[in-house]
Amino acid sequence: MIVCEKFQPRLHSLDELAVLLYETEPWASRWLFGWNREKALQKIKTFIETPRNYFSYENAWVVVREGHLAGAIVCFAHGETSEIRDATIFLKTASVIDFLRVLFIVMPVFEYTMTFHLRKGELYIGILNVLNAYQHQGIGSALMSKSLELAKEKKCRRILLEVQQTNKPAIALYEKCGFTIVRKRTIPFIPIISTYTMELAIPQ
Numbered sequence: 001m002i003v004c005e006k007f008q009p010r011l012h013s014l015d016e017l018a019v020l021l022y023e024t025e026p027w028a029s030r031w032l033f034g035w036n037r038e039k040a041l042q043k044i045k046t047f048i049e050t051p052r053n054y055f056s057y058e059n060a061w062v063v064v065r066e067g068h069l070a071g072a073i074v075c076f077a078h079g080e081t082s083e084i085r086d087a088t089i090f091l092k093t094a095s096v097i098d099f100l101r102v103l104f105i106v107m108p109v110f111e112y113t114m115t116f117h118l119r120k121g122e123l124y125i126g127i128l129n130v131l132n133a134y135q136h137q138g139i140g141s142a143l144m145s146k147s148l149e150l151a152k153e154k155k156c157r158r159i160l161l162e163v164q165q166t167n168k169p170a171i172a173l174y175e176k177c178g179f180t181i182v183r184k185r186t187i188p189f190i191p192i193i194s195t196y197t198m199e200l201a202i203p204q
Contacts, residue, residue, distance in 0.1 A: 002142035007060035007072070009049065016069040017062065018044040021055060024129040025164070027193070034098060043093045053085045054126055061146050063130075063139045071130035073143040077154045078118040118160070123151040125161040128170070144177045151202055159200045164193065174198050 007017060018041045022029045033040035047055035059076040062069050090098075118124055125147055130139045151159050161179070163170050183197040 002063055002138055004061045004063055004073075004142055004146040007057050007062050009057050012062060012064070013069060014045050014048060015041070017048060017057075017060060017072055020062075020069060020072045020129045020131070021048070021074065021127055024127045043090075046093055047086075047089055050085070050089050052080070052082055053089055054081055056081070059126075061143060061150075063134075063142060065134055065139075069131075070134040071139040071143055072127065073125065073147060074127040075123055075125045075147045075150060075159075077123045077151070077156055078120050121155070121157040123147065123154060123156040123159045125159060128161075140173050141177065144173065148177075148200070148202070157202055157204065159202065161198050162195050163198060164195050171196070171198075 005012075021044055022033075022037070022041055029040055029044070033043045044055060047053055048057050048060070050056060051058055054076075055074065059074045059080065061073050061075075063071045125144075128140065128143060130143075147159060159179075161174065162185075163174065165171075165184070177200065179198040179200045181196045182199045184194065185197065186194045
């Protein structure tokens with residue numbers, strides 16, 4: 001049986017969670033946090049440690065194998081995060097170049113994501129990642145099941161996520177979990193990146 005644990009900063013590795021979040025979509029991490037990987041990881045850790053934001057520990061669930069994090073999912077319902085809080089944390093760690101990138105590139109991309117448009121009764125899966133060494137062991141499915149459990153606890157009507165069209169394994173997993181594609185989109189300023197919005201309706 002695979003156990004999904006709520007991430008606890010005093011119990012689990014902050015460094016390992018930061019790597020899992022960074023490696024979910026490295027291109028997005030570079031656009032958001034800069035091309036220097038170590039500095040980007042440090043910024044992500046600041047987000048994780050701070051309540052009520054996209055990357056907060058409050059929204060993270062993990063699977064542990066051999067004393068290390070093998071996989072993680074970050075999900076939250078409407079009203080549980082704040083884009084203002086996200087921007088505030090980002091600017092605290094930002095250089096001038098970071099600030100300009102946020103102003104002209106990152107914010108338009110954030111506007112594009114579902115997090116800015118969540119409605120009451122919706123839960124958003126922002127990040128799902130399983131380390132290569134632990135893939136094909138049911139960890140991804142277990143984390144997705146945890147998101148469904150959380151959605152029901154929060155009385156959500158549906159779960160939403162965004163996935164790159166080229167990420168066939170992830171799409172296959174989501175479809176196996178009952179998700180369907182409801183929209184195709186291209187990210188502003190990064191036209192080579194196209195995604196699907198996928199949705200799972202939750203029986204009431």
